[in-house]
Amino acid sequence: MNNIWDFHGGIHPLENKTQSLSKAIVTAPIAPQLTLPLSQHIGAPAKPIVQVGDQVLKGQCIAAAVGPVSVPLHAPTSGTVIAIEQRTIPHASGLEDNCIVIETNGKDEWRTRNPLADYTQLDKSTLIKIISDAGISGMGGAGFPTSIKLNTRDDISIDTLILNATECEPYITADHSLMREYADEIASGVAILAKIIKPTKILFGIEDNKLDVVDGITAALAQHDFAALTGLATEAEVITFPTKYPSGGEKQLIQILTGKEVPSGGLPAQLGIVCQNIGTAVAIHNAVCLDEPLISRITTVTGDAVNQPCNYHVLLGTPVEFLLAQSDYQENQSARLIMGGPMMGFALANTAVPVIKTSNCILAPTEQELPTPPPAQACIRCGMCAEACPASLLPQQLYWFAQGKELDKLEEHNIADCIECGACSYVCPSNIPLVQYYRASKVDIQQRKVDHQNAELAKERFDARQDRLQRLEDEKIAARQARQAAAKLAAEQRGKEDVRSVAVEAAVERVKAKKAKGAQENQANIIATESDDPIARAVAKRAAQQAEDAANPENKLVRAVESAEQRVSKSQTRVVDAEANNDENLAIFKQAAEKAEAKLASAQQALTDFRAQNSAQE
Amino acid sequence: MALMRITSPHAHNKQSTSDVMKLVLLATLPGVLALTVAFGWGTVINILLASIFGLGLEALALAARKRPIAFYLKDYSALVTAVLLGIALPPYSAWWILLTGMFFSIIVAKQLYGGLGYNPFNPAMVGYVVLLISFPIQMTTWAAPIELLPASVSVPNLWDSLLIALGFMQFPSVDGFTMATPLDLLRQNNALMIDDLKQQYSQFGQWGGTGWEWVSIGFLAGGLFLLYRKIFTWHAPISMLVALGLMSALFYDGGSSASSGSPPFQLLTGAAIFGAFFIVTDPVSSAVSNKGRIIYGAGIGILIFLIRKWGNYPDAVAFAVLLMNFAAPLIDHYTQPTTYGHSKKSK
Numbered sequence A: 001m002n003n004i005w006d007f008h009g010g011i012h013p014l015e016n017k018t019q020s021l022s023k024a025i026v027t028a029p030i031a032p033q034l035t036l037p038l039s040q041h042i043g044a045p046a047k048p049i050v051q052v053g054d055q056v057l058k059g060q061c062i063a064a065a066v067g068p069v070s071v072p073l074h075a076p077t078s079g080t081v082i083a084i085e086q087r088t089i090p091h092a093s094g095l096e097d098n099c100i101v102i103e104t105n106g107k108d109e110w111r112t113r114n115p116l117a118d119y120t121q122l123d124k125s126t127l128i129k130i131i132s133d134a135g136i137s138g139m140g141g142a143g144f145p146t147s148i149k150l151n152t153r154d155d156i157s158i159d160t161l162i163l164n165a166t167e168c169e170p171y172i173t174a175d176h177s178l179m180r181e182y183a184d185e186i187a188s189g190v191a192i193l194a195k196i197i198k199p200t201k202i203l204f205g206i207e208d209n210k211l212d213v214v215d216g217i218t219a220a221l222a223q224h225d226f227a228a229l230t231g232l233a234t235e236a237e238v239i240t241f242p243t244k245y246p247s248g249g250e251k252q253l254i255q256i257l258t259g260k261e262v263p264s265g266g267l268p269a270q271l272g273i274v275c276q277n278i279g280t281a282v283a284i285h286n287a288v289c290l291d292e293p294l295i296s297r298i299t300t301v302t303g304d305a306v307n308q309p310c311n312y313h314v315l316l317g318t319p320v321e322f323l324l325a326q327s328d329y330q331e332n333q334s335a336r337l338i339m340g341g342p343m344m345g346f347a348l349a350n351t352a353v354p355v356i357k358t359s360n361c362i363l364a365p366t367e368q369e370l371p372t373p374p375p376a377q378a379c380i381r382c383g384m385c386a387e388a389c390p391a392s393l394l395p396q397q398l399y400w401f402a403q404g405k406e407l408d409k410l411e412e413h414n415i416a417d418c419i420e421c422g423a424c425s426y427v428c429p430s431n432i433p434l435v436q437y438y439r440a441s442k443v444d445i446q447q448r449k450v451d452h453q454n455a456e457l458a459k460e461r462f463d464a465r466q467d468r469l470q471r472l473e474d475e476k477i478a479a480r481q482a483r484q485a486a487a488k489l490a491a492e493q494r495g496k497e498d499v500r501s502v503a504v505e506a507a508v509e510r511v512k513a514k515k516a517k518g519a520q521e522n523q524a525n526i527i528a529t530e531s532d533d534p535i536a537r538a539v540a541k542r543a544a545q546q547a548e549d550a551a552n553p554e555n556k557l558v559r560a561v562e563s564a565e566q567r568v569s570k571s572q573t574r575v576v577d578a579e580a581n582n583d584e585n586l587a588i589f590k591q592a593a594e595k596a597e598a599k600l601a602s603a604q605q606a607l608t609d610f611r612a613q614n615s616a617q618e
Numbered sequence B: 001m002a003l004m005r006i007t008s009p010h011a012h013n014k015q016s017t018s019d020v021m022k023l024v025l026l027a028t029l030p031g032v033l034a035l036t037v038a039f040g041w042g043t044v045i046n047i048l049l050a051s052i053f054g055l056g057l058e059a060l061a062l063a064a065r066k067r068p069i070a071f072y073l074k075d076y077s078a079l080v081t082a083v084l085l086g087i088a089l090p091p092y093s094a095w096w097i098l099l100t101g102m103f104f105s106i107i108v109a110k111q112l113y114g115g116l117g118y119n120p121f122n123p124a125m126v127g128y129v130v131l132l133i134s135f136p137i138q139m140t141t142w143a144a145p146i147e148l149l150p151a152s153v154s155v156p157n158l159w160d161s162l163l164i165a166l167g168f169m170q171f172p173s174v175d176g177f178t179m180a181t182p183l184d185l186l187r188q189n190n191a192l193m194i195d196d197l198k199q200q201y202s203q204f205g206q207w208g209g210t211g212w213e214w215v216s217i218g219f220l221a222g223g224l225f226l227l228y229r230k231i232f233t234w235h236a237p238i239s240m241l242v243a244l245g246l247m248s249a250l251f252y253d254g255g256s257s258a259s260s261g262s263p264p265f266q267l268l269t270g271a272a273i274f275g276a277f278f279i280v281t282d283p284v285s286s287a288v289s290n291k292g293r294i295i296y297g298a299g300i301g302i303l304i305f306l307i308r309k310w311g312n313y314p315d316a317v318a319f320a321v322l323l324m325n326f327a328a329p330l331i332d333h334y335t336q337p338t339t340y341g342h343s344k345k346s347k
Helices: A124-133 A146-150 A174-181 A183-197 A211-222 A226-230 A250-258 A278-290 A320-326 A384-388 A395-403 A407-412 A423-427 A434-494 A499-528 A534-551 A553-581 A586-617 B017-027 B029-039 B042-064 B069-073 B077-088 B095-113 B123-134 B158-166 B182-188 B194-200 B212-228 B235-251 B263-268 B272-279 B290-310 B317-334
Strands: A033-037 A061-064 A079-088 A096-104 A160-165 A201-207 A235-241 A273-277 A296-302 A310-315 A361-363
Touching: A033 A079, A061 A096, A124 A146, A124 A183, A124 A278, A146 A183, A146 A273, A146 A278, A160 A183, A160 A250, A160 A278, A174 A183, A174 A211, A174 A278, A174 A296, A183 A201, A183 A211, A183 A226, A183 A273, A183 A278, A201 A211, A201 A250, A211 A235, A226 A235, A235 A250, A250 A273, A273 A278, A278 A296, A296 A320, A310 A320, A320 A361, A384 A395, A384 A423, A395 A407, A395 A434, A407 A434, A423 A434, A534 A553, A553 A586, B017 B029, B017 B077, B017 B212, B017 B272, B029 B042, B029 B077, B029 B212, B042 B069, B042 B077, B042 B095, B042 B158, B077 B095, B077 B123, B077 B272, B095 B123, B095 B158, B123 B317, B212 B263, B212 B272, B235 B263, B235 B272, B235 B290, B263 B272, B272 B290, B272 B317, B290 B317
Parallel strands: A160 A201, A160 A273, A201 A235, A296 A361
Antiparallel strands: A033 A096, A079 A096, A296 A310
C-alpha cells in the first residue's frame, strides 16, 4: 500500500457534485455550426490547412501543428468550412482569435480509420507521433501538448506515472462520470502510457468523494499486464485520499502521492514523475487503438440556472449556448457563466463561445449560489489566507507588496510559486480579490523582465556604436599618419624639396577634388528640387539658397532684415494681446519684443554697412 | 444578455471581517460577566462609554478622511477596540479617561496610520499606555472585589455607576471601595513570605486573586471559543502563556519574600489570560506566519514577566504587546515559511 501525504493548507468548499451525477453521460446532438479556435492548447496556434468552402470529414485534420510545442486540430464531424476568421474564444480575456468555422451536414461521416491491431509492437517515438498527430493536449485544464510531456529526455529516468482523477474543483464531475462509464478505456490509455514511459510505479489518485468508482477502475486496470508492457516489475495502484481543494493541482497531487515537492520553476520529470489526466488517457486510447483524433470530450453542465444538470459527450467547437439549451438553461436566472469550476474557472464573455479541448465544465450559477462579491474591506492580516495556501506562501504579505508594486519583494516572497488556486480569496473575510492582485503583479514582473532585456539590448547597441565611432576615428588618424609618411617619403625621393610644400600640394589636391564633388552635389540638388521626397526638396532648396548667397552676399542680409521685421511685428502683437488679457507673461513678452527690435536694428545696420562697403568698392 | 465578468475564484466561504469582529465581541461576554460579578457595574459602564466615544471618533476620522462612514463602521473594529479598552481600564473610570484613551486608540494609533489594517500598534494598548503614563493614580486605583467590601459599603447600581463615571457622583467611600490589586501587593512586598502575604491580604484567592480567577476563566472560555471557531491560531496566545508560565516557574523559589508568585498565580492574575486571547491575537499588529507568532507570543510572555518582576508597573501586558509590535516586522523577516518547491528558505 502506497503511503499518502498531506499538503499545506487547502480548503473545503461545498462540493455541489451530486447535481450533475444523477444521470449517465448524455451524447449531445451535433450543433449546426462548430467553431474551432486554432489555439486550444499551450504553445503555437495550429495553422489551417483547409480553405473556406472545403468539404471536411469527421476526424480529418483541418489545421497542422506549427513547431514543436503545438498540436493539430481535426474536424469534429463532417461538413463544410464556412469561415476562417476571428471569433470570441473561451478565455478569461474575452478576446477574439482565429477560428475555423464548420457548418455541419448531420451525416457525421468519418474519414478512413486504420485502427492498430497491436500497439505493443510499436516503439516509443511512433506512439508519441500518433498521440501528437491526434491533437491531444492535457484535458485537465492547462492544455499542455501531451506528446511533449511524454517525450522525456533520455537522461532522466521516469519511475512514476501518476493518473490524476482528483477533480477537486466543486461542481465538476466530468472525470467522475468518465470513470463510471469509461473505466476500460481509461485503463487502456494507462497501458499505452506505461508502454511509452516505462514507469516502475503507476499511481492512480482519486479523492475519497468518488469511492464508488474505485472498484471499477481497479478491475479495469487488473486486465492489463503492466509488467509485460514495460519490461519492469510495474504495478498499478488506485490510491484514495481525503477530499481537499486543490489536491488535484499537479504539484499538490505529487506531494500527496509521493511526499515529494516539485522544485520551484522545475518539472515533475525532474523527480522522475509524469502526471496525466484520465481524460487525456481516454483520448490516447482513442487515438492509438481506434485511430480517432481528439474531437470530443466530456463536459459537465451544471449550476442552479440549468434545470437538467448533467455530463455531455460533446463535440469540440459546440457553442456553449447550444449545450446550455440541452440542459434547459434559465437565462434570466443566471448572472454569470463560468467555464471551469468556481475556484479557477473564468467568466465567459458571451454564450456563443465554443467548447474546447480543456473545457471540463460550464457552470451557470444563480446569484444566490455564487453571490456578487461585496466591496473589499481592509486586510486585517488575520492569516486565514496563509493557513489556506497550498504553496505555503504568505498571501497577506504578497497583497501588501502588490498594492505597493514592490516587485522585488514579491519575487522574494516567491509570487512565482502561486498556482492561482484561489484558496486565499475564498477564505478572505475581507473579500479581497487576492488572486487578481497576484495575476496583475505577475504580469508586471514579466513586463519588467522584458523592459530590462530591452534596456540591456539598447546598452549593447550604444556600446557597439561607441566602438564603431572610435574605430572610424582611429582609422582616420591612421590614414593621416600614413599620408604624412607617404609625403615624407615622396619628399625624400624628390631630394631637396622640403616636406611641407609636398604636404601643401597634397592638401590643395584634396580641396580641388572636394570642390568638384561639391559642384556635382549642387547639380544633384537642383535636380532634387523637383523630387517627390519633401526632405530631399528641402535639402535641395537650402543648398540652392546657399549657393546663391555665395554668389550674392547681399541676399542673405536682406533676408535677415525681412525675418527680423516679421519677428518684431509678431512679438508686438503678442504684447498687445497680453495687455488686453492681463496675461501674467506680459513682462516676458515685452522683453522679447525689445530683443527682437534690437536684432532688427543690428540686421539693418549690417545691411547698410554692406551696401556702403560695396558702393565704396565700386 | 450582459454576463458578469469577474476573475476567479467565484466561490467564497461567506465569512466576513465584520463576522470575525462580532465573534470577538461575543467572546468577551463571559469575561465581562465575571468582571461585573466580581467588581460591579464599572466595567459595563466603561465599555458603554468607550463604545460611544470610539464609534463617534471613528466616524469623525472617517469623515475627515472622506471615507464612507457606514461602510467602515460596519467592520466593527472600532467597537472591538472600545470594548477591549473598556475591559482593560479600572472599573468606574471617569468619562474623560475613557475619552482620552479612545482618542489615542482610534485617532492616533489607528486612523492617523490609515485605518484598520494599517496600524503597526495595537490601538487599545496604545490608548491604555498613554493613560497609564499620564494618569497613574487613576489607572492604578482598582475597585475592590465586591466580596471583600465591608458590609457598610453598598455597591453602586448601574445608574449610579454611570453617574460616577460621568462625574455626577463620588465613589461611595474611596478608602473602602478601592484596593490594591494582588499584583500591586506582590510588587510592593519585600518582607513577607508568599504564604504570609496571602494570609494577610484577602485580595489573594486560591490560585490568583480574589475575583480575578473567575475573570481569567471567563476570558479563557471566550478565547477557546474563538480558537474553536478558527478566528485565530493557537500559536501566539499559547506560546505567550507558556512563556509566562515557564518564566514564573523558573523564578518561583517556593514562596520567599522575594518571590514573584507561583505560575498559576502569574497566569490567573491581572490581564494575562485576557491579553493572551484578546490582545496578543490582534492579527494586524502581530507577526504573520505561525512560526513568527510563536516567537511573537513568547516574547510578550517573557516581557510581561520581566516587567511584572523588575519593572515599575504592576501589570505589563500593554507594554509587552507594544514592544513586540515593534519587533513584528523583524520577526516576519526571519520567519518566512518555506514555499512549496523551495528546499531552503529564500531571504
